[in-house]
Amino acid sequence: MLRAPRFACLSFLCLTLAAQEPITSPKRVDLPSTWTERSKPVEVPAPDAKLVLRVVGKKTGHSYPDDEMEPDYFIEKDERRLSPAIHVYSSPYALWSPASDLLALTSTDGGLVGSWEVFVYDIVKDRVVEHNVMKQVQVDLARRYPGGINPPGLTFFSDAERAQFARDVKWVDVLACRWLHDPERLLVNAQVPPSSSCGANMGKSTAYIIEPRSGRILHTYSEQESERLWNECEGN
Numbered sequence: 001m002l003r004a005p006r007f008a009c010l011s012f013l014c015l016t017l018a019a020q021e022p023i024t025s026p027k028r029v030d031l032p033s034t035w036t037e038r039s040k041p042v043e044v045p046a047p048d049a050k051l052v053l054r055v056v057g058k059k060t061g062h063s064y065p066d067d068e069m070e071p072d073y074f075i076e077k078d079e080r081r082l083s084p085a086i087h088v089y090s091s092p093y094a095l096w097s098p099a100s101d102l103l104a105l106t107s108t109d110g111g112l113v114g115s116w117e118v119f120v121y122d123i124v125k126d127r128v129v130e131h132n133v134m135k136q137v138q139v140d141l142a143r144r145y146p147g148g149i150n151p152p153g154l155t156f157f158s159d160a161e162r163a164q165f166a167r168d169v170k171w172v173d174v175l176a177c178r179w180l181h182d183p184e185r186l187l188v189n190a191q192v193p194p195s196s197s198c199g200a201n202m203g204k205s206t207a208y209i210i211e212p213r214s215g216r217i218l219h220t221y222s223e224q225e226s227e228r229l230w231n232e233c234e235g236n
Contacts, residue, residue, distance in 0.1 A: 028176075031055055031092040033107070035069040046100035051123065052076045053086075053094055053103060075103065075121065075128055082128050086121065097179045097186075102212050104176040104186060114193040116173035120186065120212050133186065133215035137208050138172040140217060141190040145201035147171055157199055171198065177207070177229075186212040189229070 029044045035057040042055040058072040073086040092107035103121040108114055120131040147165030148157040165171065177187040191205035192198050207226040209219040221229065 028093045028095045031073075031088070031094055032071050033088065033090045033092055035071045037069075039069075039071075044094050044096070046096045046103070047098060048100040050077065050100060051096075051103075053096075054081075073105075075123065077123065077126065082123065082126055084128055086128065086130075089117070093176075095176050095179055097184055097212065098181040099184055102184070104179070104212070106176045108173075113195050114173040114191075115171065116175045116191075118174050118176040118188060122213065131213050131215070133188070133210055133212060134172075134174040134190075136215050136217050137174055137188060137190040137206075137210065138169040140208075140220065141172045141192070141204075141206055142166065142169040144206060145192050145204040147192065147198045147201065149199040149201050151200045156196075165199075179212075180209065184212065185209050185218060189226075 029042075031042060031044075032039060032055060039057055041057075044053040044055075046052070052075070053073070054076050055071050055073050057069045060068040060070050071088075073088055075082045075086070086105065088105055089107040089109040090111065092105060095104040095106075097103070101122065104118055105121065106116060106118040108116045118134060120133050122129045122131060142165065146162065148162035150157050171193065173191045173193055175189050175191075177189050179186055187207065187209055189205055189207050192201045192203060194203040196202060205226055206223070207221040207229045208217050210217055
């Protein structure tokens with residue numbers, strides 16, 4: 001079963017960051033993806049408390065059988081709501097950066113298998129700016145572990161299907177794991193969804209350190225290191 005990873009701070013990260021100790025942000029915060037009459041507003045302040053992620057209920061406009069509600073995600077500054085609002089899917093969780101200027105939000109639009117996506121949010125002139133940080137790691141993971149590879153002796157996937165996996169790599173799951181700072185970086189995990197519909201490489205994963213606005217890959221972990229990170233992701 002795929003679960004959003006929560007990486008422990010491991011000693012080999014120190015080597016990656018040129019002897020600078022990776023200082024991690026507070027734990028991730030799991031957030032609601034649905035809203036009921038029993039739901040309560042959620043606030044997730046940045047470490048310096050100047051920005052706050054808020055989740056409240058709002059009406060969808062549908063009224064059968066009752067007025068339907070859904071969660072409304074937004075960032076607040078000085079008790080003032082900033083625009084635009086933020087859209088998330090199922091099983092969302094948030095991670096503020098240690099410097100309090102960036103917010104990573106991970107969610108899935110397809111259940112536990114995926115697709116898992118992470119976006120980083122920045123505040124520029126009091127506007128919420130969304131950064132897609134997945135593209136480079138999706139390309140790299142799809143090159144390492146192509147989708148549509150047939151198991152030995154079987155021919156589930158055609159050449160055309162494998163070519164489609166290579167052309168469009170949005171099928172690769174990407175999840176935010178932990179913030180590092182000095183310098184401020186984001187640790188993410190990219191994975192072939194653990195489904196036979198992706199072929200023989202299902203469940204293969206690689207961990208990366210990325211630049212948190214551009215998604216530029218700064219470090220790629222070896223298969224052994226990535227597996228160790230994945231196995232330790234239960235603890236946060």
